[in-house]
Amino acid sequence: MWVALLWLGPALLLIIGVVVFPAVQLVRAAFSRYSITGLRLGDAGTKNFENVLNHSSLATVLANTVIWVVVVVALTVLISLAVAQFLAKDFFGRKVVRWAIIVPWAASLVITAKLFTMIYDYYYGTLNLILATLHITSGPIDFLGDDRWTMASMILVGIFVSVPFTAYVFVAGLNAIPDDVYEAAKIDGARPWQIYWRITLPLLRPAMVVASVLNIIYVFNSFPIVYTLNDRNPGFLHDTTITFMYKLAFKSAEKDVGMSAAAGIFNVLLILIVVVIYLRTLKWQEQED
C-alpha cells in the first residue's frame, strides 16, 4: 500500500490538486453569490441553478450544442473512414498526404479559427472569392454574420480540425487487421463491399468506439472555434453550452461567476451522461488486460 503511494503519489497529487479541487471549487462557486469583481458575497442556495434553468437563451444554447456535437462527430467519423481507407493504400506521395493532414491537427484551434474568420469574411474572404470565381454564387455570403449560415460555417471548421486525429485512429485500426482475414474472404468469393461491410467495419469497432468517445468529449468541450467565429454576434444565438458558460462569467454584462459555475456543473453532468449512454448502447465493457 505504501509502496503504491510512492509510485502513484505525484500523479494523485496533481490530479487532486488541479482537477478534483477545482471541481470542488466549481461546486462551491455554484452555490455562492459573487460581486462583479469576483469576491464571494455569501450563500446563494440553488438560486444560480434556477437562474441558468430559467435563462431565456437556454433552449437555444442546448439545441445548438446538440446540433454542433451530433453533426460534427457523425460527419467526422464518416469522412475519416473514407480518408483512412485511402491513406492505408500504397501510392506515390502517400507520405506527403499524411503530412498535409497533420497540419490542421497540429495547429492551435485559435489560430485555425482566426484564419477561418478571414476565409469566411463577407468582403475579403477567400471562400466567397472562390465561390464567385466558380460562378456558384451570385453575391457574397455573410458566413459568420448571417444567422442561417453561422452554425454551418462553424460545423465545417469543427469537422476540418477533427478529421485528422480521427483518420489516424482509423488508420491504426485498419493496420491492426491481419491480411489473411482479407485473403480468406477473397478465397470464399466475397465481393469488395461485402468484405468492407462484413469484415473491415466490424473489426474497426474498437477504433470507432475510441474515436467517437474522444470526439464527443473534444467537440462538446470545444471552445476556441465557437468562441472565435461567433465573436461579433451579440447574445447567445449561436453559442454552445461551453461558450455560454464562459460568457456568463467573463464576457456578459452580468459577469456572474456563481451562475457560470452552475452552468459548468450542468456541462460536466451532461458530458458524463452522454458518454455513459453512448458506451452503454455499445455494450462496451472495459477490458482489463
Add this chain to the structure above:
Amino acid sequence: MAVVTPAAPAPMGTRRKVGWARARRYVLPLVGLAVALAFLGPYIVMVLNSLRPSSDVVQTPPTFLPRTWQWSTFGDVLGDQRFLNWLKTSLLVATSSTIIVVLVAVPAAYFTARFRFAGRTAFLFLVLVTQMFSPTSLVVGLYREFFELNLVNTYLAIILTNSAFNLAFAVWILHGFFSSIPKEVEEAAHLDGCSRFGTLTRIMLPLTMPGVVTAVVFTFIAAWNEYVVALTLMLDDAKKPLTVGITSYVTGYEQHWDQLFAASIIAIIPVVILFAFIEKHLVGGLTAGSIK
C-alpha cells in the same frame, strides 16, 4: 470518393481489374493531391496573407495572390518584443508541463500496469474521469482556486493546469505500452540483480520508447496550443502564451492581419515538425494506448 473502393464489383472479371491496376498509378496520387489540398488549403491562404500588407488583405475585390508582395513581416514579427515574450511563455509552459507529465506519468503507468493492489481500479477510474474533464469545463473552478491561492497571472498556474489535464492521456498510453511487454523480460532482469527502479529505467523505458515519445509530443503540443486557461488566467500581456497573445494583432481597434498570420505560421511550424517526426509512432502510440 469513388476511388476509396477500388476494384468495384467486376462482372467483366480480370480485364477490368488490369485496367484499374494501370489507372490507379495515376488516379491515387491525384486523389491524394486533392485530399492534401483540402487540408492544406486554408493554411496556404494563411501563408499568402502573411506575405502581403494588411491593407492588401482587406481590400475589395479580394485576390488570391498578393497585389504587393511584402517579405518583411516575418522579420518584423520576430523582432517584436511582444511576440518574443509570448513565444518565451509558450516555450516555458509547454516544456515544463511536458517534463512534469513524464516524471509523474511514467511511474504511475508502470506501477499500475505491473502490480495488483488495493485501489488500483479506483486509480485507473480516476484517470479515466480526468480524461473526461477539460480545463474548459472546469475553468471557473480553476479560476476560483488560483484566485484564492493568489496564483492568477503566474506561470505556475498554467503549467500545473496543463500538466494535470494531459496526465490522463500519458498514463493511458504508457499503461498500454507497459502492459504489452511480457513479464518474463523483467523477471530476467530481476534475477540478474536489477532493482525495481533499475528495471524501469534500464529495461522498460528503452523498450517502450515509442510510447514515451508519443506521450511527450502529445503533451507538448496540447500545452503549446492551450487557449482557455491562459486566456482566463494570464492578464499581463508579457506573460501570455502565443495562442492568446497573437489574437491581439487583430482586434476591434487594430487589424494587423499580416502580422497575425506570420506569427501564426511561426507558432505552427515547430508543432508540425514534431508531429511529422513521430508520424510513425503516432499511429502505433494511439493503437497501443487506446485500442486493445
